[in-house]
Amino acid sequence: MSTNGAGSGRKGLVLAAMIFAVAMTFIDQTIVSIAAPTIQTKLGLSGTGMQWAINAYLLAMAALFAFGGRLSDTLGHRRTVIAGVIIFAGASALCGATPTGALAQSWIITFRALQGLGGAVMYPAALAIVVNTYELRERGKALALFFGIAGGLTAVGPILGGYLTQWTWRGIFWVNIPVALVALVLIWMSKPETRFRPAPIDYRGLVLIASGVALSVFGFQQSHVWGWSNPAIGLSIAAGALLLVLFFRYERGRTSPLMDVRIFSNRAFAVQCLVLGLCMAVFLPMFFFASEYASISLGQNAQQAGLTLLYFFGGFVVTAQIGGRMLDRVGAKRPVVAGAVIAAAGFYLWASRMTDLDLSKLTWFIVLAGAGMGLMISPSNTDAVNRASSLSYGEATGITMTVRNYASSLSLAVLGTVLISVFQSRLADTFAQEPHTTRAQADAMAAAATHGSSSGGSGSGGTVPRPIALDFAHAAQVVFYIMAGLMAVAAVVALVGLRGGVQAPEAESESAAEGVQTA
Structure with a gap:
């Protein structure tokens, strides 16, 4: 049951405040990778050190989401999201202030991890506030806007990062400060009120x-x-x-x-967690592999690759609104199943034309894949959180975000291995066709060429010989066919596991309300 604490006249303001709060976490998933070569050069970081400047953020967030969700339900969502925003913005400022010299590497890794802590504390609380602010029949539309805008910001990272780096690489961190200030002002103006129950951690x-x-x-x-x-x-x-x-x-x-694991006995919650895991095994890795394909096979620079991905988010943002309205009107099953089917078709068609090395032949398939993902992600996530008690929305969000990040990490590692394996095999075949080159020499050349080829971020868009560009396209094609298969599996899981119809509101029992506070 929603507390509707913000009042109908302030709901939009509350939603805007929470979108600004989480905007920083989505932008930072991708913005640092673009500036990585510049940061590494300017600070004199080792390759491993730069990798950990990227990974420390994602690792800390993934490890602490469950803690952040529980913390928000026991200390209060508003004060927790404020704390998360301040931690995130403060850590961003300190990342931007990284000194040169021997201290640089440990400094930036430490404060990137602190950014991850801020994000893990902030995100579950922000989503819990939105869910508590809107009644059950309104949440689909509201959270479609929340996820549509927040998800679209993932594509903004490379573009924004490219422009800010031309000014100074420190700007990619400092840009979070004005966003945080806007979020804090909007929180102060809207004063969202949600219920919580104090409890030991x-x-x-x-x-x-x-x-x-x-x-x-x-x-x-x-x-x-x-x-x-x-x-x-x-x-x-x-x-x-x-x-x-x-x-x-x-x-x-x-x-x-810390986590009431009994919630997994709720069939809809468990199924939606599985669907979200499959979906996120595609969503974030897609950004990485599509950027690599755009750079290596299409010869695009970082900014051009980011603009290409806007086709995906163009479809995503539009259908996210449709999916949210469908959730409110007919329940989660239809948009989740339909979205997964459309995404599977989009990724399959996208993969089928990758070896043409022609962006114009891919555009509508990229839009179709984004449209399918947009249609399903918000309803799936919202339906999962709706299954929790109003006193446990933060905890439920922490669980779903842990599942999402875990699936993304597993998928990125496995698909990265597939990509390199296929690319190396095809490169070896290409090198073996050169005069006076033995198969052993070709294999050694291919192994050397692919070492570290998927180390993170899109390349500079330099000219790659067409045979090598084509070999990489074939490797990326295999990865995208696998992504299509994962979305097809998600469609089957949702079709079999979910029940149709709109979820009925559940009344909060008196015993459940004992010790409840509002803030």
Whole structure:
């Protein structure tokens, strides 16, 4: 049951405040990768150090989302989102102020991790405020706008990063400060009120889930650097998985758990988490691989690659609004199933024409893939959160965001391995056709050429020989066919697992309301 604490006249203001708050987290998912070469040169960072300046943010956020969700439900959503905005903006300012010299590498990695903490605290609280502000029948439309704009900002990162870097690389961090100030002013003006229940924080559970997610994601992130044959990768992922199993077992016996794992007994919530996992295994990796394809196969620079991805978000933003209205009118099943089917078709057709090396033949398929994703993501996420008690919206958001980030990390590692493997094989075939080149020499040349080829961010758009551009296009094509398959699986899961119809509002019991506060 929504508290509707902001009042009908202020709902739009509350929504705007929360969009500005989370805008920083979405922009920062992609903006730093574009400026990475400049940052590395200016600060004298090692390749590993620069990689961790990127990964520390994503790793901290993934590991702490569950904590952020629980914190917002126990301390109050408004004060938690304010704290998250301040932490994020402060860490951004300090990242931008990174000194040159020996201290630079540890400084920027530390404060990038602090940015991740701010995002993990802020995002679940912001979404909980939006959900609490709108009644059940209005949430689809409101959250479609929330996810549509916030998701579209992922594409803004490369474009904005490219322009800011021409001024100074520090600007990619400092740009968060005015956004944070606008968010804080809007929060002060709208004064959103939501209910919460003070409770002790389960720190043992926090250590288990944070360590489990961090170790697993670390293993996935490092797999393309160290290689899957390195035993440290398998040990890291296995240890993380074991800790997550222990966390699940530990939480079942707690009276005040960090995560009430019983929510997974709700069929709709569990199914939507699986759908979101499959969807996010495509969404964020798509950005990376599409940028690499645009750079290597199409010869685009970073700004051009970012503009190409706006085709995707053009379709995404429009259908996100349609999906939200469908959720309010007919429930989640139709938009989620239809969106997954459309996305599967879009990614399949996109993949089928990648080897033409012609952007004009891809444009409408890119739009179609974005339209499918936009139609389903908001209804799926909203329906999952709606299944929680009004006192647990932050916790439910923390769970869904943990699932989303975990799936993205796993998919990026696996698909990255597939991309490099196929690219290396085709390159070897190409090199072997050169006169006086043995197969062994061709294999060695291909291995050297592909080492670190997917190290992050799109390239500079320099001229790549057409045979090599075509070889990379074939590798990317395989990855995008897999993405189409994942979306097809998501469609089947939603079709079989979800029930049709609009969710009925659930009355809050008196016992559940004991100890509840409003702020």
